[in-house]
Amino acid sequence: MRELVFLSPGKLEWRDVAEPELQQAGDAIVRPVAATTCDLDRLIVRGEAPFAGPFAIGHECVAEVVEVGEGVTRFRRGDLVVVNWHISCAHCDHCTGGRPNACRSHPPGAMYGLPGLGDWGGTFSDLLRVVQADFALTPVPEGVDPALVASAADNLPFGWEFTVPHLEQSPGADVLVMGGCGSIALYAVMFASAAGASRVQYHDTDRSRLVIAESFGAHAVEGPPPRRAGEFPIIIDASADQAALLCALRSVAPEGIVSSVGGHFGDVALPLFEMYRRGVRFYTGRGRGGPNVAAALAWVADGRVNPAPVISCIAPFDEAPSVVAEASLKPVLIRPRTMKTPPAR
Ligand SMILES: [Zn+2]
Ligand SMILES: [Zn+2]
Incomplete structure (x- = not known):
């Protein structure tokens, strides 16, 4: 075969x-x-x-x-x-x-x-x-x-895993998605919008992906990641870009959740004291897969x-x-x- x-x-x-x-x-x-x-x-x-x-x-x-x-x-x-x-x-x-x-x-x-x-x-x-x-x-x-x-x-339930259960815990919460790596960021936007997020903000440099995110209801922001993108209780990093990951970690609301799909293959220096003072729950991994x-x-x-x-x-x-x-x-x-x-x- x-x-x-x-x-x-x-x-x-x-x-x-x-x-x-x-x-x-x-x-x-x-x-x-x-x-x-x-x-x-x-x-x-x-x-x-x-x-x-x-x-x-x-x-x-x-x-x-x-x-x-x-x-x-x-x-x-x-x-x-x-x-x-x-x-x-x-x-x-x-x-x-x-x-x-x-x-x-x-x-x-x-x-x-x-x-x-x-x-x-x-x-x-x-x-x-x-x-x-x-x-x-x-x-x-x-x-x-x-x-x-x-x-x-994989990618479709990964987008679900990062958004729907968190929005059930915090109904109507604002969601930030750092795109750049591919489909997971867009699935996260799609599920977050459908699950009742008050605002979904999507960052990317690629015009075609920004258009898709907008079609799912996101406020799309074009360009390289800023130092901080605002304050969000639920954040997804699916960028495969260190600057975007750091932006995600600096943009979290107190005791908020940042989930990263990875795509970071080397070491990254994290603003740990800033994260400690604010309180961050950080997940990175391959997602649970089957159960979702x-x-x-x-x-x-x-x-x-x-x-x-x-x-x-x-x-x-x-x-x-x-x-x-x-x-x-x-x-x-x-x-x-x-x-x-x-x-x-
Ligand atoms: Zn995969
Ligand atoms: Zn087993």
Whole structure:
């Protein structure tokens, strides 16, 4: 079967590899039908992240279930599913505690589509083995276009994670989003607006992303990050830019929350005394993934949000090498389903 391999910045190719097989009773084999790039993949393809090829790239997809092990009870052949980006055992204290992104039973960080974290393959491939499928898969709601939610494993629920739960704690709070890295910032704007933020302020230097943020209801500010952007109880740094991260940390309201998606690969000197005096809750990490997928999908399914403006292009799956190499905002590679939807249970 084919697997998309990242070779070096701007260079990707299909490679022939052995088809994955069921190895444990809880496994499933799935066939991606809509796959897209994570913001981290964009940085990798542009040569702006410290990951050297060759390796199978991609960890965001919607897939159809091709085969399930005898221990899988929630899914059947033909089901349309979102595949968690992280590999999880479903049983350790992190998996049962809502942190399956930090599963203890696999090598730290185990996931699809990055080097050195296990040989799991990537989502731009003909087939993918899913470990603990009942835990790792989420059904795509009836009637939702797979292309629209190709990002529902990672970046889309990441945008939800940074906004909706915080706005439930602080209804109507103002939200600051430092953009620059890609889609997560825009998803955060989308969810924050829909979740009732009084004001969503979005900073970026890229005109096309500013326009998308405005379409989601943000007050868009064009240009390099200022030293301080105001005072906000909820802030998201999805900039991959040190100056923007520092702006985020200086713009937080007393005891507010700053969440950073990363993309900062070196050391950063933080204004810790300023942060201490004000009180800051700072999160940086890969996001919890699986536990937020169904919630993010529900917002799309009932129309509270529409992530379509973030999609930069929809192209045939076969064209993945050239389309992914372009590193556009959110390219979605699609192909028709080959299996009939199973009859309702
Ligand atoms: Zn990712
Ligand atoms: Zn686990």
